[in-house]
């Protein structure tokens with residue numbers, strides 16, 4: 520594993536994550552075998568399930584397709600796609616402890632046959648060329664410095680006619696320094712937030728054709744406004760993505776929202792197609 524990959528894994532590695540998720544589920548009286556009960560914690564990106572469904576709504580996904588989730592985390596998006604569309608999803612993630620939790624959650628929700636989880640890098644995907652109809656990637660590119668390499672690797676594993684749908688945090692119109700820590704990085708050295716144009720140029724360089732682009736700044740600010748008002752009224756819910764962010768979870772989220780509000784960054788959806 521290279522130096523950057525090690526630092527990224529160290530950033531995300533969370534101790535006793537499964538036990539803490541289980542304690543929160545028990546606190547809520549939620550059945551640990553219900554995939555819907557996991558939604559507050561297993562979609563580690565802006566807007567959670569709502570944002571995933573918004574991204575997927577631009578795609579035509581049929582039963583039997585093969586889907587790849589790049590940087591799949593603890594597998595929430597992969598399980599959601601597998602259930603909603605009756606497809607098989609392969610999830611790849613650099614962080615071994617997340618992959619272990621994802622596998623445990625797949626088993627207990629009865630989804631071992633629907634979702635395969637693997638440890639691996641987006642820059643060297645452990646899958647065959649031309650094997651996926653769709654690749655998705657949610658909030659991962661901020662940890663990847665080499666976007667052209669990423670796009671070439673995605674283009675390699677897609678079938679001709681396949682799609683790549685991503686939802687990443689990108690630079691907005693203010694180029695000033697970001698407030699750190701943020702959810703994907705404690706320090707500027709491991710944060711690689713690029714302009715939307717860098718993604719498009721990298722994708723086109725790999726032979727992918729842009730089909731869709733939507734900025735989600737307003738959605739993001741409205742989402743966190745709702746979350747923060749609810750927390751102020753009722754306290755922090757036991758189950759949430761704070762379980763994945765360690766002791767500085769609150770600071771990371773506050774900095775993230777401040778960076779978005781100041782137009783330094785914004786989450787963006789993009790979809791590309793591999794011709795064929």
Ligand SMILES: C[S@@+](CC[C@H](N)C(=O)[O-])C[C@H]1O[C@@H](n2cnc3c(N)ncnc32)[C@H](O)[C@@H]1O
Pocket residue numbers: 527528531561562563564589590591592593594595596611612613614617639640641642656657658659662663702703
């Ligand atoms: C913010 S989390 C998002 C996880 C998941 N996509 C989700 O939305 O729930 C970022 C994830 O990307 C993974 N990651 C970062 N760089 C990666 C790389 N080069 N290859 C594979 N996974 C990577 C991290 O281990 C982490 O699980």
